[in-house]
Every structure is written in structure tokens, then in C-alpha cells.
Amino acid sequence: MHILNIIFAGVGLFLFSFAVHILVWRIIRPGKQMLWLTIVFIFLPILGCLAFQVSGVGLSGIGTDWLSSFLILLLTILLSAAYIMSYPPIQAGCPSLKIILSVNDSGPEGMTEAAIHRVFSEDILVSERLEDLVNDGLIFVKNTPSDHDLVSLKNDTLFISRQGYLIARMFASYRKILDLPFGKG
Amino acid sequence: MRPEPSSCFLLTAILSLLIPFAVHLLLVRVFGLFRKTELRQKGVFFSVLAGILPLTVLCIVWAAAAATGDTVGLIVSLLYFFLIYLLAGYVYFHFFNMSETARRVRLLIESSQTGSLNKTDLKNLYPHQDIVSVRIERLTALGELRRSGDRYFLGNRVLLLPAKLIFTLRRLLFPYVDS
Numbered sequence: 448m449h450i451l452n453i454i455f456a457g458v459g460l461f462l463f464s465f466a467v468h469i470l471v472w473r474i475i476r477p478g479k480q481m482l483w484l485t486i487v488f489i490f491l492p493i494l495g496c497l498a499f500q501v502s503g504v505g506l507s508g509i510g511t512d513w514l515s516s517f518l519i520l521l522l523t524i525l526l527s528a529a530y531i532m533s534y535p536p537i538q539a540g541c542p543s544l545k546i547i548l549s550v551n552d553s554g555p556e557g558m559t560e561a562a563i564h565r566v567f568s569e570d571i572l573v574s575e576r577l578e579d580l581v582n583d584g585l586i587f588v589k590n591t592p593s594d595h596d597l598v599s600l601k602n603d604t605l606f607i608s609r610q611g612y613l614i615a616r617m618f619a620s621y622r623k624i625l626d627l628p629f630g631k632g
Numbered sequence: 633m634r635p636e637p638s639s640c641f642l643l644t645a646i647l648s649l650l651i652p653f654a655v656h657l658l659l660v661r662v663f664g665l666f667r668k669t670e671l672r673q674k675g676v677f678f679s680v681l682a683g684i685l686p687l688t689v690l691c692i693v694w695a696a697a698a699a700t701g702d703t704v705g706l707i708v709s710l711l712y713f714f715l716i717y718l719l720a721g722y723v724y725f726h727f728f729n730m731s732e733t734a735r736r737v738r739l740l741i742e743s744s745q746t747g748s749l750n751k752t753d754l755k756n757l758y759p760h761q762d763i764v765s766v767r768i769e770r771l772t773a774l775g776e777l778r779r780s781g782d783r784y785f786l787g788n789r790v791l792l793l794p795a796k797l798i799f800t801l802r803r804l805l806f807p808y809v810d811s
Contacts, residue, residue, distance in 0.1 A: 451708045454715065472805045514642060521645060522712070525719035532726035535734065537801045543733070543767045544795035547776060550786050551795075557783035564764050572763050573754055576735045585736075586743055604750050607743040615744035618731045625660050627667065629741055630732035 453515055457522030460492045464527060467491065481583045484534060488527035496520050539576065542567060577605070585611030641709065644694040648717045651683040651690075652676075652724040670773035676728045680721035687717050733770070735763070 468487045477483040496516045536544055549566050550558050580586045589604045607615065622629055656679035659665045666675025691713055700706050730737050735758070742757060743749050749757075768784070771777040771791075778787040786792065 450705065450712055454708070454712055469805065473807070476808075514639070517642065518645065518712075522716060522719075525649075525716055525723065528723045529719050529726075532723050532730075533798070535730075535736070536798050537805065540802060541795075541798065542763065543771060544791065544798055546764075546767055546771060547786065547791050547795045548799065550777060550784055551792060555785075557780065557785040559782050560765075560768060560784065563768060563784065564761065567760070567764055572760055573735065573739070573758050576739060577754075580736055580739060585740060604748050605743060606748045607740065611740050612744050615737075615740040618737050619741055619744070621727075622731055625657065627660065627672070630734075630738065 449515070450518075453518050454522065456519045458526065460495060460519065460523040461488075461526040461530075463495075464488050464491055464523070465530070478582050479584065480534075480538060480579075484531050488531060489524060492520060492523045492527070539579065542572065580611065584608055585614065638698070640694060640697050644690055645713060645716055647690055648687050648713055649720040651686050651717065652680050652721045655679040655683045655686070656724070656728070670770065672732055673729065673770070673774065676725050680725060683717070683721065687713065733767075 464487050468484070471477065471483060471487060496519060500513065500516050535541070545566060546563055549563065553562075577586070581588060586605050586607050589606065619629070656676055659679055659682075660667060660675060666672055666678070691710055694713075695706060695710075698706075698709075738758070739749075739754075768777065772779060772784075772787075774791075775788045776786070776791050777784045779785075
């Protein structure tokens with residue numbers, strides 16, 4: 448059952464990364480979270496697989512051939528990518544999901560549109576996402592904020608970094624390929 | 633003969649990753665479907681579902697080429713293909729959603745077009761009212777919210793469990809942050 452073992456190894460490697468992720472997040476509380484996610488969920492499994500491969504210690508029932516390792520990594524990285532794609536709402540508290548939970552909590556009375564709007568504070572929806580972009584090095588502020596609190600910045604200018612520009616272009620090109628206008632955010 | 637991983641197996645696995653995007657591109661660009669704002673997310677979901685058809689064809693071609701006599705091994709191999717297809721579909725769905733709904737992506741795209749943004753301009757560019765209203769619209773279009781008079785109620789509840797899961801994970805990872 449070679450392929451079944453590959454599936455178990457791929458899922459196992461992902462679960463290991465996930466455990467490391469929880470530990471790192473609770474102990475270190477990393478600032479550049481996207482960088483840390485990449486390290487924990489992409490580089491760590493690759494290094495793990497390489498270590499098994501180079502040392503010649505094959506996992507039971509799998510062996511040490513490169514093709515098997517690649518198939519394990521493919522599954523692990525897809526699981527990791529699925530988690531990483533789900534991570535922004537975990538980190539930022541997705542407004543759509545917050546609306547669903549609030550309406551659910553309102554029970555049979557429901558909520559008016561004004562009440563849903565009141566769930567979110569005026570500034571926080573954009574300012575917190577700006578802070579994330581600054582922390583991840585995708586944009587930078589001309590005058591370095593003294594307290595890292597972008598809510599308090601009134602007239603500062605935000606500049607996009609090279610990395611941020613590449614990501615913006617990637618999404619812009621993708622929408623162009625689909626021939627769709629930019630999303631409303 | 634057991635279905636051991638081969639280069640043909642690897643090729644099938646890699647091709648299956650491309651199916652969600654290929655089907656979505658075909659539906660949106662060639663057939664002009666799911667282009668309206670409120671239908672775009674449904675379009676990706678439908679593309680991932682519809683992609684199961686070409687995936688099945690791909691699996692049949694692989695099975696014929698592998699010519700295996702081991703039924704259990706064959707089923708496990710198909711399970712691997714479907715697993716990575718579903719994961720690729722999930723990742724693609726979120727990638728599209730990011731381009732459609734993510735505030736960070738929109739901020740990056742706005743910044744990349746002008747080179748810079750003044751923080752005071754952001755309120756006009758991205759009003760709080762719009763951020764919430766556009767989400768209420770989308771959730772209503774998806775059937776997640778149901779409007780009755782001037783009040784909104786929970787609709788089909790498909791996203792309720794993921795919402796609870798996400799906020800549970802948020803509390804696990806960020807116990808020091810108010811969710």
C-alpha cells in the first residue's frame with residue numbers, strides 16, 4: 448500500500464508543521480506572520496523530506512526514492528497552502544464571517560443593516576489591514592511611526608515596497624487573464 | 633501489478649492541479665458566465681465542481697496506462713488524485729476570493745497604481761460604509777443572509793460552521809487578541 452503510506456506521511460508532515468505553528472504563534476508571537484507561515488509550512492516540510500532523503504532513512508513502507516518524497520511533499524504543501532489561504536480570516540477576523548456570527552447570535556429577532564454596521568468600529572477595518580501590510584514589508588510609511596499604530600497616523604504617505612508591487616501585479620495580471628475588473632475589496 | 637508511483641502518476645497529479653483554473657477560465661472568459669459581481673464566487677465554486685469531470689477522464693486515462701490488476705491500490709491512487717484535486721480547488725477558490733474581496737489586496741493594487749497613498753485619502757477611497765455594505769450584498773447573493781423587511785436573518789448556514797471554526801482557531805492562536 449505504497450500510495451496510502453504516502454498519503455499518511457503527507458498528512459502527518461502537515462500536522463507536524465501545524466503543531467509547530469501553534470507553538471511558535473503562542474510563544475514568539477511573530478511580527479512578519481506571512482514569512483513565518485512560509486517557513487513553518489513550506490520550508491520545514493521540504494527540509495524534513497530532504498533530511499530523510501539524504502540520510503537514507505526511509506519512512507516505513509515508503510522508501511527513499513525521490514518520486515515518493517515529491518508526492519509526499521506535494522500533498523503536504525497543498526494542505527499547507529489550503530491552511531495559509533484560510534489564515535488571513537483567522538488572523539484578521541474576516542468581516543463576512545463576523546457578520547454571519549453576529550446575525551446568528553441575534554437569533555429570531557435578526558439584525559438591521561445599521562446594527563450590522565455597528566459591529567465594526569469606524570477605522571479598524573482598514574487601519575488593521577494597513578498594519579499587516581507594513582508588518583509584512585509590503586508597504587512602508589514615509590515617516591516611521593513611533594508607536595507602530597497606523598490608526599494614529601493622519602497625514603503620512605504610504606509607499607508600496609518592491610515585494611508588495613510584485614504581489615499587486617500578480618493579482619492584477621490574474622484578473623486581466625480572467626478579463627474581470629478588480630474586486631471591491 | 634501494484635500501482636507504484638511512476639512519472640505517469642506524477643504527471644496526472646500535476647495536471648489535476650491545473651483543472652480548477654482551466655475550467656474557471658473557460659467558463660468566465662470563453663463562455664462569458666459568472667461575470668456579474670454577485671455571481672463571481674459562485675462561478676469559482678461551480679468551476680471546482682465541474683472540474684471533477686475532466687479529472688475523472690484524466691484518472692481513467694491514467695488507470696488505462698497503469699494497467700494495474702490491484703483494485704485496492706487503484707482505489708487508493710484515485711483517492712490521492714481526488715484529494716490533491718480538492719485541495720487545489722480549495723486553494724484556487726481562496727486565491728480568487730483574495731483577488732475579489734481581500735482588503736489588503738485592494739490596498740496593494742491601489743498603491744501600485746499610484747505609487748503611494750495618503751492615509752487621509754484612504755477614507756474616501758475605501759469608506760467603512762462600503763466595506764460592510766458590499767459584504768452584506770455578497771452574503772445575501774450567496775444565500776447566507778436572508779432579508780425580511782428591514783432585518784437580516786441567517787440563510788442557508790453553509791458558512792456558519794467554517795465561521796465558528798475560524799474564530800476558534802483565532803482564539804487558539806491569538807489568545808491575547810479580542811476577536
